[in-house]
Amino acid sequence: MAVYKFYLGHRELSKAVFEWDAADRTALLTAFMLMEVFSHWLWCLFVWYRRDTYGAYVDINLLYPVWISVSIVGVFLLWMSSRFSPVRSVSSNLHIWQALIITIYSVYITFIVAILGHSSLVTGVSLVGGAMLGMMLINRNYVWRAFIGQIIAILAVSLLPYFGITIPNLRQLTATTLPPSIHSYMTHSDMTIIKNEALTWEGLNHLRQSSNLLWRSTHIYMSLPKAIFIIYMFRILLVSLDDSRRETLRHANQDELTQLKNRRYGLKKMKYALATVREYQDLSVMLLDLDWFKQINDNYGHDVGDQVLIEVSQTLSQSLTDKTIISRYGGEEFLIVLPDTKHDSAMMIAEQLRLNIAEHVMKIEGLADFNVTASFGLYTLTYEERACIAQGYEKITQQKTVARTSPLIKPIATQRAESQIASMQKLPSDICQRLISTADKALYEAKHRGRNQVVSANEMWAEKKGGKQSLYKSR
Numbered sequence: 001m002a003v004y005k006f007y008l009g010h011r012e013l014s015k016a017v018f019e020w021d022a023a024d025r026t027a028l029l030t031a032f033m034l035m036e037v038f039s040h041w042l043w044c045l046f047v048w049y050r051r052d053t054y055g056a057y058v059d060i061n062l063l064y065p066v067w068i069s070v071s072i073v074g075v076f077l078l079w080m081s082s083r084f085s086p087v088r089s090v091s092s093n094l095h096i097w098q099a100l101i102i103t104i105y106s107v108y109i110t111f112i113v114a115i116l117g118h119s120s121l122v123t124g125v126s127l128v129g130g131a132m133l134g135m136m137l138i139n140r141n142y143v144w145r146a147f148i149g150q151i152i153a154i155l156a157v158s159l160l161p162y163f164g165i166t167i168p169n170l171r172q173l174t175a176t177t178l179p180p181s182i183h184s185y186m187t188h189s190d191m192t193i194i195k196n197e198a199l200t201w202e203g204l205n206h207l208r209q210s211s212n213l214l215w216r217s218t219h220i221y222m223s224l225p226k227a228i229f230i231i232y233m234f235r236i237l238l239v240s241l242d243d244s245r246r247e248t249l250r251h252a253n254q255d256e257l258t259q260l261k262n263r264r265y266g267l268k269k270m271k272y273a274l275a276t277v278r279e280y281q282d283l284s285v286m287l288l289d290l291d292w293f294k295q296i297n298d299n300y301g302h303d304v305g306d307q308v309l310i311e312v313s314q315t316l317s318q319s320l321t322d323k324t325i326i327s328r329y330g331g332e333e334f335l336i337v338l339p340d341t342k343h344d345s346a347m348m349i350a351e352q353l354r355l356n357i358a359e360h361v362m363k364i365e366g367l368a369d370f371n372v373t374a375s376f377g378l379y380t381l382t383y384e385e386r387a388c389i390a391q392g393y394e395k396i397t398q399q400k401t402v403a404r405t406s407p408l409i410k411p412i413a414t415q416r417a418e419s420q421i422a423s424m425q426k427l428p429s430d431i432c433q434r435l436i437s438t439a440d441k442a443l444y445e446a447k448h449r450g451r452n453q454v455v456s457a458n459e460m461w462a463e464k465k466g467g468k469q470s471l472y473k474s475r
């Protein structure tokens with residue numbers, strides 16, 4: 001078993017523990033149980049060693065059978081943990097062992113809780129913490145059943161005295177206050193002390209305080225280390241969950257080959273950029289497509305094609321700022337969104353990118369150096385056009401809303417909610433697609449004009465005769 005890996009940091013350890021196979025995790029849980037049982041055994045030893053002092057608060061006659069029971073459970077768990085290697089190969093056996101271990105532990109903990117006088121601290125930590133730890137390490141169904149069984153058993157043990165059944169208890173009862181008439185409040189053991197010795201008020205008080213101190217310390221000793229350990233394990237689990245969540249998100253948003261954002265995430269970021277663009281800010285969109293990329297694949301092979309895609313992606317990332325949204329839109333096509341960028345600046349950026357790609361020399365082992373080029377289609381959505389689109393869109397939505405609603409006056413809450421929605425949806429939902437398809441038309445034109453160049457859809461429209469063109473009127 002890989003428990004020796006505790007020298008690892010908690011992040012590494014978390015990975016290691018949760019990647020272990022089921023038999024190792026069961027063995028780890030057994031080791032935890034064993035440590036707990038051993039701590040109980042040490043407590044018995046301590047009380048027995050100081051029996052002259054603690055004999056007044058602990059039932060020493062009962063301590064011996066308890067000690068023997070704790071020892072038997074300890075030896076049994078020790079034997080079980082040594083049996084995991086053979087069990088590992090037969091997985092069905094492992095399930096039986098898991099069920100057995102958790103049942104024995106539940107019965108044992110119920111016994112300890114009852115025999116110690118139903119400490120709420122020990123009960124709480126054992127029930128909740130033990131179940132949490134168990135669920136992290138072994139079959140959750142077994143732990144869940146054991147948890148329910150333990151609750152029923154602890155409830156039963158607590159209620160039995162009300163049905164006249166007395167359960168042996170290690171804790172000797174002592175008076176907790178000094179009433180005016182001592183005899184009517186004394187328990188049997190206190191009465192014995194009073195009969196044998198002349199008990200003073202201070203003596204009784206001392207007895208009460210010492211007893212409380214012993215039992216409180218016992219409950220803390222039996223609960224806190226376990227609670228700290230379980231919280232530590234839980235932290236490890238959460239670290240591991242955080243890591244895997246981050247990893248999943250990274251995979252969901254990133255293109256595996258180029259490490260750029262993927263199409264889905266690029267579009268999501270673009271939508272967000274459009275929703276948060278400020279008044280008087282323009283937004284530019286570029287589509288970039290490598291030229292004659294099929295020939296690269298055909299001439300040099302798919303691996304070289306992949307390498308080209310990686311290097312072009314690196315050139316893009318290195319040439320653009322963090323604010324720019326760069327994503328792999330398709331095979332050899334990239335989508336670049338420049339928030340708060342005017343048309344002229346966007347043209348300059350695109351031209352610079354084109355040069356950077358064209359000047360980058362592909363050095364591939366076993367092949368002569370070569371260069372690739374790219375064509376660019378660009379479109380800038382100016383704030384004036386955005387305002388026009390938003391206005392037109394608002395009119396349409398208002399008309400639709402009036403047609404749908406009754407002439408009755410709407411409640412203020414509804415009006416407020418509607419105006420909020422309207423302000424959030426200022427632009428039509430297909431705006432991203434429109435922007436991209438407009439940039440795509442410019443890209444097509446760039447290919448048509450001979451490739452390795454930047455074409456702006458805004459300039460294309462300006463050059464065209466016959467009326468003003470715009471994103472929603474250009475068909």
Ligand SMILES: Nc1nc2c(ncn2[C@@H]2O[C@H](COP(=O)(O)OP(=O)(O)OP(=O)(O)O)[C@@H](O)[C@H]2O)c(=O)[nH]1
Binds near residue numbers: 297
């Ligand atoms: N190596 C590699 N090739 C890819 C990948 N994705 C798409 N391709 C290839 O990219 C090529 C694109 O070819 P075309 O669409 O004909 O474009 P082109 O050859 O670049 O020609 P133009 O765009 O007209 O300049 C196809 O052969 C695809 O198989 C990829 O991830 N890796």
